[in-house]
Each structure stands twice: as structure tokens, then as C-alpha cells.
Amino acid sequence: MTNEDLKNKLTELFPSATFEEGGEFINFFIEPSQWKSCAKELKEKAGLDFDYLFCVTCVDWKTHLTMVYHLSSTIHRHSIVVKVKLNRDQPEIDTVCDIWKTAEFHEREAFDFFGVTFINHPDLRRLFLTDDWVGFPLRKDYDDPINMIKL
């Protein structure tokens, strides 16, 4: 499906989604409460079939956090980017690791570095850092006077 067709189809399916222009992929924002049902639709809806979640990450925008999901279909070879804005003080979002199994590790990584809580995640622990680590290093306001070298 071309980007244009995809966009029409997605607008039809998720009327509340807001699209962002620019970039090579279709970008759209969705509310955290709708993310889980949206993810199910994206995976299962014939014609969309986004079965391959190839990149999950989080970006700290200082006022809020944004979860970024890069999705692709191994059948139709089209890709999209779904973004979800989260409250920075209490970031919470539903897990999608029952839909795409790869999400389990990627979500643990996002929890480790950004402190995003994934509701219903089977094993939400720190992945890279030690369990007693304080703070979330990839947030913009994180400061570590010992390990961080500033030039």
C-alpha cells in the first residue's frame, strides 16, 4: 500500500489520530488510552497486517515523553510510525508484548532508560542497569556528576 492509501485507511480507522507531515514514513499520534486497541487493529486488520515491530523507543521532549513505535508489514512491505505522548511525571502506557513478542525486551529498555511504566508487562525490571540504579539516564535532566564527562 502506498503512503497515501495508508493514510486514508488509517484516518478511517482511527478518527482521533493526528498526522505529522514530513519524513519517509507515515507518522501519527494516538492517545495512550487507545494505543492497545489501535495496536491490535494494526496487527490484525487485513490489508494492514503490521506484524513486524522493528524499533521501539522513547524521546524526552522536556515537557512530555513520546513513545515511538516503528512498524512494518512482512506481507505488504509498508511501514508506519506510531507515536504516543505521555505525561512526564507519571508515564504509563499499555504493554504490547502480547501482540509483538519483541516488545517485551524493548519495553524493558524504555523502562530502564526513561522510566516509562508498561501496564501488564510480565516482567518489568531494569534490563541494562543494576536494580538499585537511581534515575533514568536517557532523560534530558539526568545528571551523574561521577560518570558523566562534560566538555
Next chain:
Amino acid sequence: MFEEIGTTEDGYMVINIGPQHPATHGVLHLVMTLNGETIVKTEPHLGYIHRSIEKMSESLTYRQFIYATSRMDYLSSHINNHGCSLCVEKGLQIEVPERAQIIRVIMDELTRIASHELWWGAMAMDLGAFTPFFHAFRERETITEIMEETCGARLTMNYICPGGVMADLHPDFQKKVKSFITLYKSKINEYNELVTGNIIFQNRMKGVGYLSKEDAISFGCTGPVGRASGVSCDIRKLYPYEVYGKLQFDEILETAGDSFARYMVRIHEMNQSIRIIEQLIDNIPDGEFLAKTKAVLKLPKGEFYQRVETARGEFGVYIVSEGGTTPYRIKYRSPGFSNLSALPTMVKGSKIGDLIAAMGTLDLVIPDLDR
């Protein structure tokens, strides 16, 4: 309550493999729950070599951060540099000279062969065969010498930079690559005689570490791991970059999904890489090897994503730019990280002795997982 240390409530035994274990090829830590010899649960613990390259990259310029990526998957350092350079070039819309494009592709394929050869030797050694390691390193050394002459380094090359490549080819490059191809062709049969056709080896590999096609897609397995389960995921074919679209080569697909299939994919892939190099080595055009770029690179505001095929699978670079000289956020999608997440499913229910045969064919490079 635990009755004794190392035993769960159900009477299962818990053992640690790693972080210092030769078969993990680095500092991977697996906590295994065993029922006798049968694996009940595998829990990978990461982070022993975590350097937070993503955070470091946020304070490095667009020329500097590429050097850090060589330290992630050090066996595909060329290809990591390549992916990052392509991403920066995509943002700046730099046209790379044709000579540079072809040099990059040749270097990528040489890297792929070197990486697969090291894996082949180490894989056999994990299974108890020591000789293949020396055979593999003998041929790999030839590639490393070719790299050293042109790039000045043997492992972390940092040869590919935004706009092209750092320096021109060494005058002996073509001659040496051709003699390597001749050498390789005379040796690959030796590899197959020594290991591939060995009945003991085949018995240890076949039917071990089975990964279904659905699981491979769901876990995001790419590279030889995905292709051995029948998932067509070669970025060079699906989303061609540089000159890959014009080249003749096959995407190797197997359907068995076991360790032997992953092994065979890599063996055939080396032959395909040789095929690509043969097509290009006599056709390197004259001209510039580096496009003219500004001294300080500034990516426009926006998001850029580039994927390339490393020796381990799909490597992705996601750059979020705010228009400054340094990236606002960088995410590296490393292939090994997703491939490892499939390991607990692959080995569940099998014997502990098969773990190494299954894990060896994932071709894990731990700094690539930990970043």
C-alpha cells in the same frame, strides 16, 4: 522460601551461565532454570558492557558519533558506520560519488565474510571442534590485512564517513581482493568437508533451537536467524541502498528454522558476498571518493531513519534532530538485541547441551546488544 540455594520452590535447579563463559562470546549472563537436564526457563541478563552510546551520541557532532558505532557490533563496524553515514546523508541530502558507493559496498561485503568466518570458527569451537577456528582465522586474516592497508585499522575501521569514505583505496586493493577471492574459493570446500558434512556436527545441529516463522517475525528476528525460518528480511533486497539494487545476488532462505538452517544460511551468504565483490571489483569508477560537505554538519529539524543489513541482521539508526550540530536523540536498533529475545523460546524444553548449539547460531556480539 527457598529450601536451599540454587533451587526453586518446584525443585528446579537454577544455574548461571556467564557472565564469564567462553560460549557466550563476551559478557552475557543467562540464568537457567533446569528440571534435571531440561531447560524450563532462560532469562538473559544484559548490561555488563553497557556504555550508553546513545546518551554519548547526544553530545557528539554528526561527524563524531559515527566512531562510537564501530564499538557496538565490532565485527560489522563498516556496516554500522555505513548505516549512520547514510542516515546523516539522508538528512542533508548529500549525493555520494559513485566511486565511494562502490567502495562502501565492497567493504561491507568483505566485512560480512570476515564476520561469518569468525562466527564459523567460534561456532565449531563451542561445539568442541578446535581446528576450524584456525582455518577460519587464516582466511579472515587476509581480509583484515586488506582492511588494514586501506583503512588503517583492523577492527574498528571508521572508514566510512558522511559524504563518502575517509581515504582512497590502497593501490594494491584490487589485486589483493582478487587473490582473496581465489583463496576463498579453494578453501570453502575445505570448510564444508571439515564441518558441514560431518555427521556428528549435523546430529548436534539438526532439529535444535527451532524457531517458527511466526515467532521469528513476532520477535523481530532478522538476518540469517530470520531467513533460516523462512522470513524474507534482507534489507539489501527489500529496501536497497547504494548500488545493491543493480547487483545480482540471491537472498538465501531456508525453511527448517533450526540451528543447521541458520548455519547453512551463513555459509551460502558468504558465497553471495563473493559474488557481489566479483561484480564490483573490476568496475570501480574513477573520480572523487568523498563529496564536498560543510565542515560542520547541521541536520534539518525532523526525524530520519535508515536501515542497513549487517552480518547479524537489520541495523537501524533513528535520529531525531532539532536543527543543531548534535543529534537530539539517537536510537540504534541493533539486530542482536531482537535476536536474543527469541532465545528463551527457542531453547525451552530442550536439553541444556543443546543450548550452546542454539545460541551459537544466533551469532551474538555482546557489545551490540548492550550498546
